[in-house]
Each structure stands twice: as C-alpha cells, then as structure tokens.
Amino acid sequence: MAVNIYDFTELTRNIGSGLQRAMSPGWARATEYVIIGLAFLLFYAVTGLYIIYGERRICAFMQNRLGPNRVGPAGLFQTIADLIKLLTKELIPIRNADKLLFNVAPFIVIIASFMAIAAIPFARGLQALDFEIGIFYVIAVSSLGVVGILLAGWSSNSKYSLIGAMRSGAQIISYELSVGLSLLTIVVYSGTMQLSGIIESQANGWWIFKGHIPALVAFLVFLVASTAETNRGPFDLAEAESELTAGFHTEYSGIRFAFFFLAEYMNMFIVASIATTVFLGGWMPLHFGLNNTFNHVMDIIPPVVWYLIKTASVVFVMMWFKWTFPRLRIDQLLTLEWKYLLPINLVNIVVVAFLCLMGWHF
Amino acid sequence: MRSVINYIKEILAGIRTLWAGMRVTGKYFVSPGEIVTQKYPENRDELVMFDRFKGEVIMPHDENNQHRCTGCGICQMNCPNGSIEILTRKEMTPDGKEVRIIDKHVYHLGMCTFCGLCVKTCPSNALAFGQQFENAVFDRTKLTKILNKPGSSIKKEVK
Numbered sequence: 167m168a169v170n171i172y173d174f175t176e177l178t179r180n181i182g183s184g185l186q187r188a189m190s191p192g193w194a195r196a197t198e199y200v201i202i203g204l205a206f207l208l209f210y211a212v213t214g215l216y217i218i219y220g221e222r223r224i225c226a227f228m229q230n231r232l233g234p235n236r237v238g239p240a241g242l243f244q245t246i247a248d249l250i251k252l253l254t255k256e257l258i259p260i261r262n263a264d265k266l267l268f269n270v271a272p273f274i275v276i277i278a279s280f281m282a283i284a285a286i287p288f289a290r291g292l293q294a295l296d297f298e299i300g301i302f303y304v305i306a307v308s309s310l311g312v313v314g315i316l317l318a319g320w321s322s323n324s325k326y327s328l329i330g331a332m333r334s335g336a337q338i339i340s341y342e343l344s345v346g347l348s349l350l351t352i353v354v355y356s357g358t359m360q361l362s363g364i365i366e367s368q369a370n371g372w373w374i375f376k377g378h379i380p381a382l383v384a385f386l387v388f389l390v391a392s393t394a395e396t397n398r399g400p401f402d403l404a405e406a407e408s409e410l411t412a413g414f415h416t417e418y419s420g421i422r423f424a425f426f427f428l429a430e431y432m433n434m435f436i437v438a439s440i441a442t443t444v445f446l447g448g449w450m451p452l453h454f455g456l457n458n459t460f461n462h463v464m465d466i467i468p469p470v471v472w473y474l475i476k477t478a479s480v481v482f483v484m485m486w487f488k489w490t491f492p493r494l495r496i497d498q499l500l501t502l503e504w505k506y507l508l509p510i511n512l513v514n515i516v517v518v519a520f521l522c523l524m525g526w527h528f
Numbered sequence: 529m530r531s532v533i534n535y536i537k538e539i540l541a542g543i544r545t546l547w548a549g550m551r552v553t554g555k556y557f558v559s560p561g562e563i564v565t566q567k568y569p570e571n572r573d574e575l576v577m578f579d580r581f582k583g584e585v586i587m588p589h590d591e592n593n594q595h596r597c598t599g600c601g602i603c604q605m606n607c608p609n610g611s612i613e614i615l616t617r618k619e620m621t622p623d624g625k626e627v628r629i630i631d632k633h634v635y636h637l638g639m640c641t642f643c644g645l646c647v648k649t650c651p652s653n654a655l656a657f658g659q660q661f662e663n664a665v666f667d668r669t670k671l672t673k674i675l676n677k678p679g680s681s682i683k684k685e686v687k
Binding site (some may be wrong): 224226227228229230231232252486487489491506510 | 534539546549550553554556557560561562563564565567
C-alpha cells in the first residue's frame with residue numbers, strides 16, 4: 167500500500183524523535199507535554215466557542231428566529247466577543263461562601279472535560295493518550311465533572327445552587343450506568359477497550375451498521391443517557407432556569423461562569439466524539455460494499471474531516487433534542503433511567519454477548 | 529406476559545411521540561417559516577409598529593391644528609410618577625363667560641413608565657400613544673415635551 171498521507175503516526179513520531187535528538191530526554195518530554203497541552207487548549211477554546219455559536223444559531227432557526235448575526239460575517243465572532251466581555255466582568259465574592267471550594271469548582275469541571283478530550287482519536291496517530299482501557303478512562307474522567315458541580319452547589323451558600331447540584335448528582339449516578347453499559351455492548355462486539363482498536367475494528371463497517379439491532383439500541387440509549395449526563399435539555403434539571411434561576415452556577419459570575427458554560431458545551435462535544443468513535447466508526451470514511459468508486463471518493467476526504475462531520479452531526483442531534491423536548495421532572499428522569507433505559511440495556515448486552523458467542527456478527 | 533407487551537408498547541409509543549416532536553422542529557430548521565426577527569436598523573424605513581404599541585404619549589391634532597384637550601387635569605392627577613403637568617389659563621368667551629383652556633400640556637418623557645393611565649382616563653380622548661420609540665437624546669431637557677402644538681385650539685364639539 168502506498169504511503170497514506172492521512173496517517174499522522176509517522177509525523178508525530180518524527181516530531182517526537184526530533185525533540186529527543188535536540189535535547190535531553192527530560193526536556194524533550196516536557197516540551198512534548200507543553201506542545202500537546204497548548205494545542206488542546208486552543209482546540210478546546212475554539213471548539214467550545216463555536217459549538218455555543220452553533221447552538222444559538224440552530225435554536226434560532228428552529229424557533230423561526232435569526233440568532234446572532236451582527237458580529238463578523240453571519241455573527242461568527244459573536245461568542246468571541248462574549249468571551250471578551252465575560253473576561254472583563256467583575257467576579258462577585260459571595261458572603262459566607264466556602265471561598266476555596268467556590269474558587270476551585272469551575273476548574274474541576276473544566277479540567278475533567280479537558281482530561282477526557284486527550285483520549286479522543288481525531289485521526290490515525292492523532293491521539294494524545296491511547297490507553298488500552300481508553301473507554302474506561304473516558305467514562306471515569308468525564309464523570310469527574312459532577313464533583314465540580316456538587317462543590318459549586320455546596321460552596322455557593324445558596325439554596326438554588328444546592329438543589330441544582332443535588333439533582334445533578336442524582337442524575338449522574340443514574341445515567342452513568344446507562345452510558346457505561348451501552349458502551350460495553352460495543353466493547354463486547356469489538357473485543358477491546360482501546361479507542362484506536364475499536365476504530366480499527368470498524369474498518370469494514372461501522373458498528374451501528376454491522377452490529378445488528380442491539381448496536382442501534384445501544385446507540386439510542388447512549389444518546390439519551392449522554393444527553394442526561396451532560397446536564398443538557400431535556401435533562402437540564404441541574405440548572406432549570408424556571409425553577410432554580412441558574413441551578414448550580416447561580417452565584418458565579420464573569421469568567422468562572424464562562425468556565426462552567428464552556429465545560430458544558432465541551433462535554434457535549436466529548437460525548438458526541440465518544441459516540442462517533444464507538445458507534446459511527448471514528449475517523450473511518452463511509453463505505454458501501456467492498457471495492458467501488460464511491461469508496462475511493464470517500465477515502466479522499468481526510469479522516470479528521472470525517473471525524474468532525476460525524477461529531478457535528480451527533481452534536482446537532484443533541485441540540486435538536488434540547489430545542490424540541492420539554493424538561494423532565496426529577497421523578498420522570500429517574501423513572502426513565504431505572505425503569506426503561508437500564509432494563510433495556512441489560513437485556514441488550516445479554517443479546518450482544520449471545521450474538522458474539524455464536525459468531526453471528528460480521 | 530401482558531405487562532411485558534404493554535411495557536414494549538409504551539416504549540414504542542414514547543419513541544413515536546418524541547419523533548413527532550422532533551419532526552416539527554426539524555421541519556422548521558430546514559424550512560423556516562416567516563422569520564420573526566426584525567433586522568432593526570436596516571428596516572427602519574419600512575418598520576411598522578402594531579396598533580397597541582405604547583411608544584410615547586402624544587396629543588393628536590387635526591388639520592386645523594385643533595386638539596381635544598380641555599385642560600381638566602385628570603391625566604395629571606392619575607399619573608403615578610408626576611410625568612404630566614397641566615398649565616391652564618382663563619379666557620373670556622365673546623358672550624362674557626370665563627372658560628379654562630389649556631396653555632401647556634407638559635409631558636416629561638424621561639419619567640414616564642408608559643403605564644397608559646393618562647390615555648385611559650382622559651374623559652375627552654385627547655391623549656393617545658404614538659408609534660415613535662427612538663427616544664434616546666444626549667440632553668435630558670429634550671425629554672420634556674409640550675404636547676399641544678403652538679397656536680392650537682380646542683375642537684368645538686369637545687366642551
């Protein structure tokens with residue numbers, strides 16, 4: 167096979183060995199960390215801002231409005247202007263708040279989502295952390311964010327924040343099960359927890375296509391559960407505006423509030439990219455059949471673009487959910503999880519295990 | 529067994545109704561109907577406000593520069609924050625009767641909350657709400673307006 171120009175393994179390895187030659191191993195490693203950190207920081211900020219912009223435009227179109235369209239062409243710089251505004255705003259100190267926890271909470275939330283982003287495979291070789299237990303790592307890290315939410319609610323010295331945080335806790339504990347189990351179905355199919363390995367196992371077809379109905383069920387369950395896990399509508403009880411002002415971040419202002427806001431949207435991006443990686447073939451192009459022109463045309467599109475297209479579509483579906491469905495009550499939320507999603511998931515995983523044992527999947 | 533069937537039916541019915549909802553918003557997303565957002569500074573020329581819009585209090589005058597205000601002062605009494613001052617003067621009619629006519633109907637736009645009590649309580653319907661809403665000025669004194677035009681008089685039929 168000819169050299170694949172879309173394979174980043176060589177490039178990253180060359181950069182690594184170049185650094186090793188130029189300086190001592192310790193310094194090379196440190197430089198690598200700094201480069202990766204800066205790249206992810208930039209990616210994080212830009213993606214977060216443009217998902218927020220996208221959400222505002224999409225919800226506007228769904229409501230027959232226009233949305234932000236003044237700052238820059240088609241309002242593209244609106245969220246950047248908003249960020250600058252939030253940076254210059256006053257950080258209001260809260261009386262009787264637990265100062266330390268109050269200040270730490272936004273950072274915990276944002277660090278949790280930042281850690282999860284490191285494991286996401288953007289293309290072959292374009293992945294900062296490729297653990298053998300990648301899925302396990304992502305699930306563990308992405309649910310750390312709720313600690314920040316609980317701390318924010320607890321330390322704010324406000325009943326709205328506390329109620330919002332408690333709701334969020336109940337929600338995450340419930341829906342984490344469904345997220346984990348639905349990902350587990352694909353782990354059973356592909357036989358590996360390594361994210362790059364899961365993508366390689368989809369070279370001959372995405373799991374949502376070749377995984378029969380159980381994969382489809384798992385995908386739908388994952389969509390619902392991950393929407394709930396990211397505290398987004400219709401499951402945004404943690405910040406139910408009509409009941410709790412703004413929920414757990416009621417007392418936050420300025421850039422600390424922006425951290426919560428950005429982390430919420432980046433969590434949406436992260437769960438969308440997990441869905442892409444696990445169910446929709448990651449950066450694998452769309453193929454029909456084995457060897458035809460359509461497949462070759464699809465191969466020309468770079469994997470990063472494929473990855474972004476798929477992630478953006480999942481993000482769009484989650485926004486579609488938010489702007490269509492009314493918010494659930496807390497008892498309805500728990501009923502949905504414990505009486506519907508969890509039993510379906512358990513049956514589903516048994517079916518998948520059976521299919522794999524019999525070797526009935528592709 | 530029946531409960532299991534009902535359970536599955538419930539789930540399918542739930543999915544169907546959710547999909548029905550998503551179809552509606554999806555349809556609006558791909559083919560938005562009438563966009564309700566007003567592109568304000570650009571459409572300033574053709575912008576038409578609706579009838580019930582409370583812009584500012586005005587006193588309509590007809591083509592003969594005549595209004596309907598008798599200067600009774602009911603609007604002044606009803607104004608909750610003193611935005612209206614009625615200045616009247618006495619005048620002798622040709623047949624020797626002394627009548628009160630309006631001299632100045634002073635309206636402080638800067639204090640007005642647009643509650644509409646003056647318009648509602650006016651016994652002779654002399655006041656109305658205008659459609660003008662671009663009221664920003666650089667000098668606060670410009671917000672104090674005389675509603676009756678200079679040289680105007682009261683209509684004959686309003687007495």
